[in-house]
Amino acid sequence: MAALLIFSTSAGATDIPTTKLARIKDIASIEGIRDxxxxxxxxxxxxxxxxxxxxxxxxxxxxxxxxxxxxxxxxxxxxxxxxxxxxxxxxxxxxxxxxxxxxxxxxxxxxxxxxxxxxxxxxxxxxxxxxxxxxxxxxxxxxxxxxxxxxxxxxxxxxxxxxxxxxxxxxERGVSLDLRDRHSLSLMLNDADFRSAESVAGAINHNLGRPTASVIDSRRIDLAIQPGEDVPELLARVESTEVSLFPRAKVIVNERTGTVVIGGTVVLQPVSILHGGLAINVVSHFEISQPSFSSTGTTQIVRQTSVSAQDKPVNRIELKEGATVDDLVRSLQTIGATARDVISILQAMKSAGALEAEIEVL
Structure with a gap:
């Protein structure tokens, strides 16, 4: 299986951006306004x-x-x-x-x-x-x-x-949602995160110039609506507000298609990786045993089995302090790692504490 690796890289470990700007309409939805x-x-x-x-x-x-x-x-x-x-x-x-x-x-x-x-x-x-x-x-x-x-x-x-x-x-029938005479609305973040929720609430309050948004939990942010306020205009201003996000470091693995996606926020710790493999092949074939003309024996089918083993040389990867995702990419390409190899290496790095990211298997 051929591996497809997609990486978001940066110049160095200290230069990896921890925040990014995004519009609220792209990272959250209004509770009740849905398909x-x-x-x-x-x-x-x-x-x-x-x-x-x-x-x-x-x-x-x-x-x-x-x-x-x-x-x-x-x-x-x-x-x-x-x-x-x-x-x-x-x-x-x-x-x-x-x-x-x-x-x-x-x-x-x-x-x-x-x-x-x-x-x-x-x-x-x-x-x-x-x-x-x-x-x-x-x-x-x-x-x-x-x-x-x-x-x-x-x-x-x-x-x-x-x-x-x-x-x-x-x-023939619509799903009614009346925004008039509403005293409050709720924003629901697509990805639950307390720091991102606080950032969204702070950006909304700064943009509107009054304490309108309050964080309820890591996903929900309540908006207080003043009496007589134009709700569509309020939501338009809220959704167009740009906020700082703090996304989680993730590694997405799809073993069925051999796709591995590693984000630029993934932090690598010093680690040495030894990767090799032992391949054992068992081959069976059948031969016909024919007795001689003067013999009283019968024709028999005899099974012949051969076993061969091949031990591949160990491939070594060393990631020093300050290693980036780009270093990991080059090292994996050097040893010719396949999709299953990459997945096994990433899981082993996670277990060893050398990969500071969440591994999500699709």
Whole structure:
């Protein structure tokens, strides 16, 4: 597995920045002002024989129920079509969305349809977590790929079983959030940190010129609203305020893809690393033992096993006092470390106290 290492480096250990400036709107959200997930189930029609097969029963049942609501009674057992597909619809209801607002939706095949290209989604209700209908989706699908099969030869580009409908849903019910007559609001930091919370509160109070923000915990900051104050204007000023952040030193590891991300705030202590490996291979093969012509024996299959061991030379890395992330990068590149090697080395450095950072495994 090839390792992909991404590092944020600096000139030296003493030059590593401990703070950075960011807008409050990029690091926090207003409590109550949030998106809501919607989901629905419907059918796509108008496919050119690439829909669900007869082995998938629920699309036919859905079509029969749809026809029955339109006054056409047809037994599901007598329907033989391949130009429709059952799909699940997902969408995101943005905050302050009102009836009539149009939102994008994504349709994904729920059966064994080969492609949704050229399909039309029939009217599908979209439900929220409370089971109520918040939007209705309908419209032609836009597929970012295709699949063609001729005489057993198949060519496929991207994923033709997933499609989007731009502005394909109309909001029927909004999630009301009245900002008028509010006495307080709360900011929620994306990453909990007491020092960052204090920095945000101090920057807001300095910008507004009055004690408006107060820290409740490492994530929550309350905003006091004066009677008759314009709340949208207040939030606009708060979200545009730049503050100093104190992010945690983190190392992100994804062993599945071989990706390692090391931030520039990671501090390295003096350490010496010895890294090697012992590879043992066990190979088995079978031979046929044939008796002689005059013998009474029988033909037998004999298993032959060979074992080989190879001990790789030890690779040595020495990080002295004041070593930077860039030094670690160069050392790992020198010894040709793979993704698994890098992950093992980082975990060992963390256990030895030579890596002052939090390791997060994805």
């Amino acid at each position: 809501n997930q919607l989901v629905g189930y419907g059918i796509v029609v108008g496919l050119q024989g690439t829909g669900d097969s007869q082995q998938t029963a629920f699309p036919i049942q859905t079509l029969a129920a749809t026809l029955l609501r339109m006054g056409v009674s047809v037994p599901a057992s007598s329907i033989r079509v391949q130009n429709l597909a059952a799909v699940f619809i997902s969408a995101t209801l943005p905050p302050f969305a009102q009836p009539g607002t149009k939102i994008d939706v994504t349709a994904s095949s729920a059966g064994d349809a080969r492609s949704l290209e050229g399909g039309l989604l029939l009217m599908t209700p979209l439900y929220g977590a409370d089971g109520k209908i918040y939007a209705q989706a309908q419209g032609p699908l836009v597929v970012g790929g295709y699949a063609v099969s001729v005489n057993g030869n198949t060519k496929q580009v991207n994923h033709p079983n997933t499609a989007r409908i731009p502005f394909g849903a109309i909001v």
